[in-house]
Amino acid sequence: MVKIGTGAVDWQSKLQSIVALSTTEAEYLSVVSARQTMLWYKNLFEEFGYSPNEPSTLFIDNQSAIAVAKDPEHHGRMKHLDLRTY
Numbered sequence: 001m002v003k004i005g006t007g008a009v010d011w012q013s014k015l016q017s018i019v020a021l022s023t024t025e026a027e028y029l030s031v032v033s034a035r036q037t038m039l040w041y042k043n044l045f046e047e048f049g050y051s052p053n054e055p056s057t058l059f060i061d062n063q064s065a066i067a068v069a070k071d072p073e074h075h076g077r078m079k080h081l082d083l084r085t086y
Contacts (some may be wrong), residue, residue: 002037010037027065034058 002010020026038056045052060066
């Protein structure tokens with residue numbers, strides 16, 4: 001869910017388009033999708049002339065997905081992820 005101020009402006013619940021090989025990968029793919037949506041809104045507001053004062057916050061509750069997001073190079077089992085998501 002994407003919130004601006006106190007209101008929800010975007011949310012999504014759907015099956016992922018690719019089969020994840022682990023729960024970490026499934027969570028990470030969800031994070032990537034959420035971040036893409038956040039960047040789209042950021043670009044939209046910049047086109048309107050509004051520049052946010054603070055960075056956007058992305059909440060993640062899966063510890064292994066957080067670890068992969070922080071440093072994906074040290075997670076050998078996630079090497080295939082770049083090939084499948086980009």
